Amino acid sequence: MRTGAAAGHHGYLHEAVRYGSDEELLAVVVPFLRGGVEAGEPTFVALGERTGGLVRDALPTGSGVEFLTGGSVYARPTAAIRSYRQLLADRVAAGAGQIRIIGELPQIAFGPTWDWWARYESAINHAYDDFPLWSMCAYDTRITPPHVLEEVARTHPWFATPGDGHAPSPTYTEPAVYLREERGAPADPLQATAPLIELTDPTAAQARAAVQAVDRGALPRDDVDDLVVAVSETVTNALRHGRTPVRLRLWAGPDRIVATVSDAGDGPEDPFAGLLPAGNGATGGLGLWITYQSCNHVSLHRSGPAGFTLRLTAGNPH
């Protein structure tokens, strides 16, 4: 059974909380969490250290609220979707009629990797809709850039405010529309320099060897090996589903390796590509889903003269 503002709602109720003070955050979150516990619902907090501490202190000891570590939940969007879907499926299997979660992206997500978190916020309207979930995503307006807040309004169908207020977001945009838009991730400064390696129509094996060749030992072995997997999948997809010429470019900085794979095609048709595993292997969706989980940032670019470009970053993308 659904309770609170989600009473009578089917599937996912996805709300944003824009707070300008700690008091405002607590005024929304504490009643939300207490209401969940009182209704016997699995109730989770996935906030950062500071705001998580505030909420913990505002709740009675042994409140029944479960705390997840926000930082590790929100390391990569596709992994977050995967772990939340597992958590939700487990709780529903155990008989939950509703699950409540309050989450918050770490501030670092509002920097150069914001585009894939914006895609996450949009995609979960679909990805969590299989479950009786009521969640709130908290955004501190004191530290969240205005352009991020605009995207928050477009990806959350509802806003929650103190005093049990719930208002629809006027600019909410359906994921199938939103996810097809160009997100305009900023260029990595390395891309202003000549690539260390540029290959046209490489085989997947040549592409893998090229990644190994630009590795200067600055990154952990596992990170480089995961980038090798990601580049191999991306080049295979471009050769199978894109249009030639396929171009691989590689740059290496002191703390990262950046790869771009371009082809003359239009990119994946599935708006959720990368964020959810595609059911149909013929579209190349599984390769992109693996790529999203093997890199610290992946961005899609459709508007360039090259056609479709995927940029993959191993190491520090910030």
Add this chain to the structure above:
Amino acid sequence: MTGELDDAGEELFVTALERADLRAVDGRLVLAAPGLRFVDQRALTRLREYARRRDSAVLLRTPHPAAARLAALLDLPGLTAEVTR
């Protein structure tokens, strides 16, 4: 089993598996691949399909942690990869 397994060698890999005609022990095939330098998701999927046709699970023993991480991501019932040193 040595070399790299990707899109280019996918059909050859399946043919090689069929010819090898591996026998399961206690419902599980074990494939030791100390010389395997790379394996992609298609090859892992084909390996698992091959095992299923033999009503078996399959364990891939590989020195590459990335292959084991990939198998864990795919999370296909009956397919596991174990890192060997």
